[in-house]
Amino acid sequence: MATGTRVRGPAALAIIGRIFLVLGLGGLAVAVYFAGNEWRGRHTATASARIVAIGKLPAMEFTMADGSVIRFTNNVRSSSWQVGDNVAIAYDPGNPSDAVVDGFAGRWFPAGLAGLLGGAFLILGVVLTVIGRRTQRGGTR
Template sequence: MARVTGVRALPIVGLVFLGLGLLGLIGAGVLGLLELRSNRQAQADGVIIGFDNGPEVEFTTSQGTTAQFRSPVRSTSFARGDHLAVAYDPADPSDAAVDGFAGRWFLPGLFAIIFGVFLVMGAVLSLVGNILIGRGRPAQR
């Protein structure tokens, strides 16, 4: 098998990037659908009670039960005692998240941005590689 180098490798690398981009965008869509279909429909006011691998948030459910969760979203603007909107599943208050873009949509958004860049780069590499390869061929009569 011959080794592909130089300009001839661009379309191959581009296809790899396109494939990764498509897989990642599918993953972003799945994460977005999971969030859309989650049962976190109830809302409460939460308070940051500490920090240990992310803010620890405590809130009181509509039934009067106190619940806590650790948010994976970290920010330098969070401080102990800050109030945050919380979305939670009334049947399972431990299934909770900070109610906002960062708390609920950060991961699907991050996947979409990163893998969208992969998709665009793959398309550009494939296109540029095919154009450059075409220019290197002798003209046919």
């Protein structure tokens, strides 16, 4: 059996705060990565796609300049979309089936979500660390 002392009270709060700090910084790093990929990304061409089916995820089609029709399944869904609606999209000219809805939800949601969660963890980590350290010192200042 391993012997040792358990960390309790303010010391544990400071340790948990540091863990949240690391998670927050990691979340912000992921957000920067996602945003950088989208900013300089491959979705450089735009078109108008028509919704052809709505299931768990909507299926969309658009016509390229050469007349070829591209069909893709989109990862974004809206309750206001109906079959036949037109939606602005952005796609990779080298791989047209790699298309996304051209808007915040389609292009920036992953970066925004990672940034929001990372920021929340970072703030919580700072607060917990400060409270834990102040309490360890024997009071607040």
